Amino acid sequence: MTTQEHTLFDSNEITVSMGPQHPSTHGVLQVKLKLDGERVMDAECVIGYLHRGVEKLGEHQTYGQFVPTLDRMDYIAAVSNCLGYCEAIEKMLEVEAPPRAQYVRVLLTELNRISSHLLWLGTHALDIGAMTVFLYCFREREEILKIFENYCGARLTTHVFRIGGLQYELYDGFEEQVRVFVKDFPSKVDEYETLLTENRIWLGRTRDVGVLTKQEAIDMGVTGPCLRASGVEWDIRKSNPYAAYADFDFDIPIGEKGDTYDRYLVRMEEMRQSTRIVSQAVEKIPDGPIRAKVGKIIKPPQGDVYHAIEAPKGELGYYVVSDASTQPYRVRVRPPSYVNLQALRQMVLGHMVADVVAVIGTLDIVLGEIDR
Amino acid sequence: MAEEDEGRQQPEEAGSHEPVADSTADRGAEKPVVPAPPPKKPASGAKPRGPQKEPWTDPLIEALEKTLPDQRVDSYTFLGLRHLVVRRERVTEVLRFLRSNPVEAFDFLSDETATHWPDDEEFEIVYVLFSFQTHNRVIVKTRVKEWESLDSATSVWPGADWLEREIYDMFGIRFEGHPNLKRILLPEDWVGFPLRKDYDIRLQDVEWVRKHLGIESGQKFYVGKAKHEDD
Amino acid sequence: MDFLIDYIVIPLIKIVIVFLAISGVVAYLTLLERKVIAFIQVRLGPMRVGPHGLLQPIADGLKLMLKEDIVPSGADRLIFTMAPIITLIPAFIVFAVIPFGPTIELFGRQISLYITDLNIGVLYVLAISSIGILGVILGGWASNSKYPLLGALRSAAQMVSYEVALGFSIIGVLLLSGTLSLTGIVEGQQGTWLGFIPRWNIFLQPVGFILFFICGVAETNRAPFDLPEAESELVAGFHTEYSGFRFSLFFLAEYASMIVISSMAVTLFWGGWLSPISNTTPVGLIWQLMSVLWFSVKVLVFLYLYLWFRASWPRYRYDQLMSLGWRLLMPLAIANVVVTAILALILRG
Secondary structure, eight states, X not given: OOOOXXXXXXXXXXXXXXXXXXXXXXXXXXXXXXXXXXXXXXXXXXXXXXXXXXXXXXXXXXXXXXXXXHHTTSTTSHHHHHHHHHHHHHHHHTOOOOHHHHHHHHHHHHHHHHHHHHHHHHHHHHHHTOHHHHHHHHHHHHXXXXXXXXXXXXXXXXXXXXXXXXXXXXXXXXXXXXXHHHXXXXXXXXXXXXXXXXXXXXXXXXXXXXXXXXXXXXXXXXXXXXXXXXXXXXXXXXXXXXXXGGGOOOOXXXXXXXXXXXXXXXXXXXXXXXXXXXXXXXXXXXXXXXXXXXXXXXXXXXXXXXXXXXXXXXXXXXXXXXXXXXXXXXXXXXXXXXXXXXXXXXXXXXXXXXXXHHHHHHHTOOHHHHHX | OHHHHHHOOOHHHHSOOSOOSSGGGGTTSXXXXXXXXXXXXXXXXXXXXXXXXXXXXXXXXXXXXXXXXXXXXXXXXXXXXEEEEEOSTTHHHHHHHHHHOSSXXXXXXXXXXXXXXTXXXXXXXXXXXXXXXXXXXXXXXXXXXXXXXXXXXXXXXTXXXXXXXXXXXXXXXXXXXXXXOOOSSSOTTOOSOTTSTTSOTTOBOHHHIIIXXXXXXXXXXXXXXXTTOOO | OHHHIIIIIHHHHXXXXXXXXXXXXXXXXXXXXXXXHHHHTTSOOOOTTTGGGTTHHHHHHHHHHTSOOOOOTTOOHHHHHHHHHHHHHHHHHGGGSOOOSOEEEETTEEEESSSOOOTTHHHHHHHHHHHHHHHHHHHHHHTTXXXXXXXXXXXXXXXXXXXXXXXXXXXXXXXXXXXXXXXXXXXXXXXXXXXXXXXXXXXXXXXXXXXXXXXXXXXXXXXXXXXXXXXXXXXXXXXXXXXXXXXXXXHHHHHHHHHHHHHHHHXXXXXXXXXXXXXXXXXXXXXXXXXHHHHHHHHHHHHHHHHHHHHHOOOOOHHHHHHIIIIIIHHHHHHHHHHHHHHHHHHHO
């Protein structure tokens, strides 16, 4: 009786684990792929390698102490984390940051959005093989990080806002530096577009790859540029304006098909629109105090609040429950990348292995935020 | 124990972490649909200040009452956000109604999370919904006892999948009908649910650490021992 | 005595010179790549080892030679060692037929500035470069590991596919030159049209050249066709298990084949060692030695193009790569042959 020997070429499905350490998974993400030849039959994401218990920490630190911890979540766009939380607490305390603080907040948050998208573009292009775009994006990002460093002393984990407003007054030469950046930047975006947008190879790698239809996106809870590229017109800056966004004039790019190419175009256009906001903001920063009277000990009244902002990656929401003490009773962070990553599986089914890398890049995930 | 108390910086020392007396304590009991009066602050002599809960009744609530009677426990507006408290038995039907009702459709699930109220031995599950038409949010809350389970919202929104997995991972709440309810952020064989209030912040699953990392965790408190026992 | 000198001593000297020169160029090509790509990316590249990093290749070579010799368990040791050698040697011996310059007169002897002139030179080049593919497959197989094997098979499939189109793209030149000998092809490109346009095959076979170069880039597994060996891919390339000296041999083989393709492009389409100013066999020793310089400059231009491609473009996905080779380049190459044949028949009677 002969037994059938299964060799490598007999089996149809192989399971390959991509990660947790892998040059293209943007952090410690493990994707378990079931492949039939080159086609992906199933994809399962394993996360939690970077779980640090931020939400638990929130219950044991005071409201003010907790703000720097949040920088470490989405460490690429730390300013947004700070903004969302400070605004949530200000909502609970029923105070409003003064106009000067609001304008500076908008300015720095938009610079932060540009810097996050630049990093996204660099790493996404690098994964697909265009090495040079990566270095060009980082050259521009340096300029933004210099502004942050001059303002608050840190480039990455900035802790730039406080509950009630700002901590630091603007430094001499801030407006000048921002104006120089705003003047140069649109031509740089044009440079990236020249390299990628009409490039045959780029189109081939991103067109019709990782399609997420409008209904799928809404069902999965996807937010941010991924949702807008699928055709849903929703940007929290326009629908529920916070900080001083209502005073600014900007557009929201909407895509059509929801494939990787559309997400690329939406984010490129968002960079341009953010530059527009920054150029408007830097001209009309009002004078006045930079921080509202909040008091040394922050004790919001009993109750809960949910406040969401439009972070570069999507809807960043904070659900804070207070029990009238100096420490929150519960802080919940709704990470945009966490919910977006759920959609990876259906975006990748039926595609090839090389497309998985492209799709992970296009979702723009940060594991610090996903795992908290 | 003194040693224990100094370590725990829990709200215990700050005073009150029992929930506000009235409207919240009514949950779980069979309650008529009259919204509870706004809570009086247990103030130390000062007049009630701070945000108040305003009752919320509008066509949406009326439609809800008509379609799913007796499910609403309370509905109020607090700090500009509308809150709807419902009973846990048919929470998915309430969500489905909210998603596709003609008055104001809340077709986007922003977030789903939970809070532990150990004094009531309850978890409060919170759904945050958003409407694309009116750009409004509503927070839907429901309470389950610590030993009870809840219907999964994945039948209404597939995107609740990972959100509920995280709630299960952190709190231990089981969701009926969830396609893949297993731990997501913590390792699969971790014992203990960290975000519960009886899980000390320095607690670790020492067995897991010993087995997988081969080292002694060195934490004072560990799962399996009662709170008052030290090493 | 004459026989000894003409047929043994002089060729040996030429072989040694060519071998040393090509090795030097291959080594410094690695540095050139890093520098050129760095400058395109607004940075400086290697700067520390020697002035402006000029001793970098020597440092790299030393490092790779001194590394630990690792052979994966279960690997066939002999084949594991032979595979990079099988890839490297063909890349070098192709240079035996490439003409670097015309025949010069030195010490009363006619010395030709090429090692040999095979009358089937083009065939020789194509045949020998095909042997290199064997080394790739053997390297992947000898690693005794699933993924290098799959990567090796993908690389080999890619190289074989583009080799076919490569061959077809050259046929146009052969139809026009009427000879397979590389020196013959170069000498056939002498003379000018209208007094100043050199009679290079590029003007007669532009499509052929473009096809040749693209297929050459794909043949050598270089960007944008380098998916089988890219770092961000799952299925690692065939040289995953290789480290140290054996890896450096694979590495050198890749750069040597880049130089082969560039040299062939120059020889077949751009007039070889002919200078564009006076497109004839030069007279006088200095002018004749200048031809070698012209040849080098032209080869350098195409090497720069290789590096430019790598810095600028993303990479093709594997199925797009294969589809490009078989569905676009092959039919184009065949069409090129047919059109060239018809035109040659009409215009030359």
